[in-house]
Amino acid sequence: MPARRPVYLNLLKIRLPLPGIVSIMHRASGALLFLLLPLLLYVLQQSLSSAQGFAEVRSWFLSPLAKLALLGVIWAYLHHFCMGLRYLALDLDIGVKLAQARFSAKLVLIVSIVLTLLIGVKIW
Amino acid sequence: MVNRVVSGAHYGLRDWLAQRVTAVVMALYTLFMVGYLLLQTPLDFVAWQGLFHSLPVRLASLLFVLSLFIHGWVGMRDIFMDYVHPTLIRLALHVAVILALVVYAAWAVQILWSGL
Numbered sequence: 001m002p003a004r005r006p007v008y009l010n011l012l013k014i015r016l017p018l019p020g021i022v023s024i025m026h027r028a029s030g031a032l033l034f035l036l037l038p039l040l041l042y043v044l045q046q047s048l049s050s051a052q053g054f055a056e057v058r059s060w061f062l063s064p065l066a067k068l069a070l071l072g073v074i075w076a077y078l079h080h081f082c083m084g085l086r087y088l089a090l091d092l093d094i095g096v097k098l099a100q101a102r103f104s105a106k107l108v109l110i111v112s113i114v115l116t117l118l119i120g121v122k123i124w
Numbered sequence: 125m126v127n128r129v130v131s132g133a134h135y136g137l138r139d140w141l142a143q144r145v146t147a148v149v150m151a152l153y154t155l156f157m158v159g160y161l162l163l164q165t166p167l168d169f170v171a172w173q174g175l176f177h178s179l180p181v182r183l184a185s186l187l188f189v190l191s192l193f194i195h196g197w198v199g200m201r202d203i204f205m206d207y208v209h210p211t212l213i214r215l216a217l218h219v220a221v222i223l224a225l226v227v228y229a230a231w232a233v234q235i236l237w238s239g240l
Contacts, residue, residue, distance in 0.1 A: 030199045034221075037196070037228055045235045047169075048176055054169035081154065084147045091144065 019105040026083040029076035036073060061123075071120050078112040143198045146191035153188040182236050189232040193225040 016024070043060075046053040060066055086104050089095050095104050164171050175181055200221045208214040 027199075027203060030196075031203060034196045034200055037192075037224075041228060041231055041235065045231075045238075048173060048235060048238070051169040054172060081151065084151065088144060088147065 017102070018109070019101055022079075022083060022105045022108055025079055025109075026087075029080040029083075032076050033073075033080065040073075067120075067123055070123070071116055074119055075112065075116040078115050079108070082108040082112045139198050139201075142194055146195040149191040150188055150195065153184055153191075156184070176236065185236055186233065189236075190229065193229055197221060197225055 043057055047057045048054075061070055086095075086108050089104070090101070095101055160175065161167065164175075176185065201218060204214050204217050204221075208217060
């Protein structure tokens, strides 16, 4: 019997392997960064406008909540960055075997979180 | 296996390549910026403005921003192609992304060259 098409998968029943999870996080972080572009451009504009503007930007990030939000953005950037390097390596046929691919997925997840935490320690 | 008749159209190779080339450009710029921020601590306005006053940094920043916008376009388009199936809505989203990115590009040029 031919399969009925299209096949709809139940996303709640699928257990995504780690490479799948970091992959969807790559997408989500990319989309988030795209949505934040106007905000980031505004911050850059303010910081370069004058000494006053620079001080103003600095004062925005004094509150813990703003620092946390900034760290969220930094994490998104770092995850996207590390994942991008992983994809570039995969394109070059580096680490395409299953075990290696799983390891590099774990590595990306851990490295980007550790770097985010290090930056967090620095800005706090 | 999808059987397609290869005619004059390109099948996404250009976008595939653009996504990677722009990624490498942005990665290099990011490493440069991180290196600068690590050496230049604490960062003050004079140093920050001085950095963006140099022409090579402005041009590199422009290259970064343009790469970012091409990269963002390909990425957002891929996301919409995968998840937004009604053609009209997808088309509207594509147009919105393109218009936003063109505006951002002009804005970025204005930011980078406003201090001249």
